[in-house]
Amino acid sequence: MKLGIQAGSVGDGTLSGAIAYCKSMEIPSVVLTAGAVPGYTKSGLIDVRALEDQVAAVSKAGLSTDTMQFWPPFSLADEAATKDTLSKLGKNMDAVAKAGIRVLSMFTNLAKPVNPADEEAQWAQIIDFYGEITSQAEKHGIVLASHYSGHTGRSLLAGATGYRKLFAAVPSASNGLTWCVGNVWVSDGQRLYDVMREFAPRIFFVHMRSTKTSWGEAPFWWDIADGPDLRRIFQILKEIGYEGTVSSEHMPEIPDENRGEIGNAWANGYMRAILRYL
Template structure:
């Protein structure tokens, strides 16, 4: 297991590279060019600038999260080919600087969705929270107005124009079924996987977060059967998955250790985090400690150990601790503690397996 840490870049992240350097066992940063709109080709000078910043602190840039997929590709519009060509050129540039894994997602309109960024836990820390009933059966047009008026709602900010065109996007997806979305994903993969393979890069799709339909939009990366189908669409080692225990863990029916054992050779990148799922379907993100949530974190680490996992892993969303001001879910303290919990579990399992 090769430990990495997500970093949003100078001027865009309150966590500094020198701070990340002091977390034991972290060898690289997980990065992206967050100022480049989805669908545009990444400029080489900006890619090389991140590489220099990382290497100055002894880090590699093997993992990119994310090269975002333009909505026209997901919708299967005629314009998708232009955006796919831009995507291919970006893959080629990333291969030139040594990138090994590209994480991406195929979620319509929204990336991850939460209803409260700072829900207080029993210990006084705060974390990302999802209130299921708040979003059930909501009219998308009501949602557009709600986002403008209610700070409890959030959507990721990597594509600002979405805030101005939400109504149009909902309308565009009105006739997009899950099967049509699968077809559009297959078209995309058939185009980019040969390029990724040639460049020595593994594409790793991120599961939907949460792993069910929201606002009536189709979602297809929700569990074991769907991951199995994805890997068969283009059956090549460069077509893989970012196995996120927090996203998949929001549905307690998902057996994540079983997924690791089945798909191990197609998991180049792992997000390991915990959530506490309530009986009504709400969930909140917790510490990485297994007892604090619903996800079997130790069982997950053991599964990775058992398959001889040599891919990249990072702690995912953390709590907000000790008054830290940070991007929601991406503070330094809880993610650093999460890494030490994961290493502790890994070392204990390794010691036990050796019979010591």
């Protein structure tokens, strides 16, 4: 496995800033973001040439990049909206595959129906949608790493029970997870370690962070006594043969300037020490 920094989270917010930071801190990988690809925020479509230029810049610096974080244009409100969503996703998968990105870390949760009687219909919608997008992912030779949601009160596709149901219904090898440690802890608590082994073949990208078992995302913590055991998590990642990227996120708030640089330096030094002594 390798450590990585999300482009935009350090320096001046540019890819070149992230590359310079990774070089100086000896962090081997950069995680790209769709929002930072020129033209994406306006069109909702990834420009393959612009993305290829970003991948080339990372490679030229002697670093690697195989993962992109992606908030897709997303609506399943009706047949027309679903068709548009699938069309854009297909085009974006084609672009990332051509640029050499293998893992697409996606945020795709739907709000839970107000009326519990509508939950069965939404599950059918979710399963149909994932059947379509995993088929497209297979065609393009990439994998989809849905960002794990820990908020079972907000979304049907959340917590171990939700993802277990999804994987049973859509068993495609391209259907996997961004293993967000903080979100897993929110929904599953101490069960995190067993669920991690259960979902091992589906873990394509890892977000390392701490939370407390609640609905809240903030304040942010790193390694706290009543949070997830980060060393144990790394031990399990090694045990299951995880070879992807681990990226810190949601660092504790640090006063004054250079908060991103300081927080990420702290986290990456911490993780590097764990990896060295496993």
